[in-house]
Amino acid sequence: MLLNFGFIFLILVSLFRPVYQFSALIAEEPQAQKRQPERRDPDEYIKLLESERRIEGLQVDRVVESLKIRAGGKVADLGSGSGLFTRPMAKKAGPKGVVYAIDVDPKLLDHVARTSQAQNLANVKTVIAAEDDPKIPEKVDLIAIIDTLHHIGNQPTYLKMLRKYLRKNGRIAIIDFSKQWPAGHESMVYKLSDLEKWMKDAGFKRVEQFDFLDNDFFVIYR
Numbered sequence: 180m181l182l183n184f185g186f187i188f189l190i191l192v193s194l195f196r197p198v199y200q201f202s203a204l205i206a207e208e209p210q211a212q213k214r215q216p217e218r219r220d221p222d223e224y225i226k227l228l229e230s231e232r233r234i235e236g237l238q239v240d241r242v243v244e245s246l247k248i249r250a251g252g253k254v255a256d257l258g259s260g261s262g263l264f265t266r267p268m269a270k271k272a273g274p275k276g277v278v279y280a281i282d283v284d285p286k287l288l289d290h291v292a293r294t295s296q297a298q299n300l301a302n303v304k305t306v307i308a309a310e311d312d313p314k315i316p317e318k319v320d321l322i323a324i325i326d327t328l329h330h331i332g333n334q335p336t337y338l339k340m341l342r343k344y345l346r347k348n349g350r351i352a353i354i355d356f357s358k359q360w361p362a363g364h365e366s367m368v369y370k371l372s373d374l375e376k377w378m379k380d381a382g383f384k385r386v387e388q389f390d391f392l393d394n395d396f397f398v399i400y401r
């Protein structure tokens with residue numbers, strides 16, 4: 180009797196295996212499409228993000244100047260990385276303002292916290308984001324997404340959701356590659372024209388555009 184059951188069970192498993200395997204493939208597909216953070220050594224990554232060449236290329240001071248952050252302003256640096264932009268933004272926001280350094284990588288946020296403390300920037304607060312939600316603790320005047328939007332999955336939905344984190348007249352500044360994309364980023368490539376459509380669909384209007392970056396667009400929406 181037991182043997183019979185075992186035999187029937189084996190037949191059933193072998194019959195349904197192809198179906199099971201096929202549905203597993205389908206279930207895995209969205210995962211494959213998700214932009215997973217690359218596996219990387221945080222110290223090496225910080226070195227790369229803060230390399231002189233990158234700082235020059237991204238013209239960090241000029242970008243931060245162009246963001247016109249007022250003293251007392253509330254800013255979210257979404258995808259803060261090592262804090263390259265967070266710290267100068269915090270200087271602009273001043274002691275009465277706040278800059279939320281938002282990232283999915285806690286090790287990078289530790290670095291942001293340490294380096295901000297070393298520069299007496301008590302107005303920098305770190306926040307661990309979810310892949311699909313930055314979890315900004317309060318509404319802000321400016322969300323800056325620098326060299327990060329290509330890492331985020333489902334951008335049209337994500338950008339729509341950001342509205343709830345903006346104060347009245349709040350702005351979103353986006354900087355991303357416009358010409359040469361680094362190797363390994365092939366699956367993340369998008370164009371400024373894509374962004375324009377996503378932002379329009381999300382109800383934002385472009386209010387400024389800067390052309391001084393060689394390899395990146397720099398646009399501000401409200």
Ligand SMILES: C[S@@+](CC[C@H](N)C(=O)[O-])C[C@H]1O[C@@H](n2cnc3c(N)ncnc32)[C@H](O)[C@@H]1O
Pocket residue numbers: 216228257258259260261262263264281282283284287308309310311312313324325326327330331332
């Ligand atoms: C290329 S770095 C840019 C860092 C910084 N904005 C800069 O330009 O120096 C991209 C950062 O986005 C972060 N990131 C990736 N996906 C994210 C997400 N869904 N939400 C928040 N941060 C994310 C990564 O961990 C990484 O630190």
